Amino acid sequence: MKSQSVRVKPKPVPAFAANNREGCNGSCISFTNSSIIATGSIKTCQWQFGDGSLPNYVYNPTHCYQTGTYAVTLKLVSDSGCMASLVQPSYIIIHPTPLSSFAFFLLYEPSVTHISVLFLIPSAIHVTSSLVV
DSSP, rough: OOOOOOOOOOOOOEEEEEOOOOEETOEEEEEEOOOOOOOOEEEEEEOOSSOOOOBBBBBBBBEOOEEEEEEEEEEEEEEOEEEEEEEEEEEEEEEEOOOOOOOEEEEEEEEEEEEEEEEEESSSSSEEEOOOE
């Protein structure tokens, strides 16, 4: 009986972090790739940002998001062709842009020496301010 040696190459171990996992609509998030491999090297890094955009192959990418919650995936390929991936579900949360809304009314009487301004803010307490003329 003849014996043969089999050499098993290690798989890469994907790992990453984001500089900020939450933001407002249009926020750009920077990712840091901290993946390792025991021997050999990582030849390909493929990022998927969960928003339907094309994959990115930059080692430490930045990606801009619109409102929503997104999974981020990092897929790696070693120099020996071994593959590994990491999926972080609901990793990025982007909040909608807040809307400001108010109205104001000038309450002016020609016989008085000041003007009252009434601010109406939806779902808030009415605020009145006076200006002296």
